Amino acid sequence: GDSVTQMEGPVTLSEEAFLTINCTYTATGYPSLFWYVQYPGEGLQLLLKATKADDKGSNKGFEATYRKETTSFHLEKGSVQVSDSAVYFCALRNKLTFGTGTQLKVEL
């Protein structure tokens, strides 16, 4: 069946550090892929998406590229801020499958 695997957290970084959160998936066909972010006390918000292979989704300095050959959709940001501290979820549209979430903590 479809599944999403995310790196376990928490990930703790200093402000302005480079961020990578790994996400790999198994799926039938070529589903849309998403990254959602959840800030404390809130629901999930769409961060970015990609609908086909080699698409790059980007938003607020975050990027992820739909890699069919490696079945991956890794999230990256060049310089994180304290305000980026949240839980990040990778998801694929088939059967609405979510990863377990990766908590990011950014410190001054």
Next chain:
Amino acid sequence: ETGVTQTPRHLVMGMTNKKSLKCEQHLGHNAMYWYKQSAKKPLELMFVYNFKEQTENNSVPSRFSPECPNSSHLFLHLHTLQPEDSALYLCASAGAGGRDEQYFGPGTRLTVT
């Protein structure tokens, strides 16, 4: 502003109580969802409605009863819950196309005592 609202935001109920969670979306979507989010567990999809019809029930216990009177409103009726049902309940909506992103509400934090 996500366009999806949920009420109440917090709810404490005893195991013998009956309560309802409400979700409303203002995005013109035709698909609505209930999820359960528990600490240290993956997000669990509970129910899916498309055009007011329930299309998915992921083996959810009968003490949770969903209702979708129209494409904009979704309810989750609760009765005789257990303490392990304490969690954040999230509502989401999406276009019915099958490839679109979901829009989530802020959730209802439920505590069963």
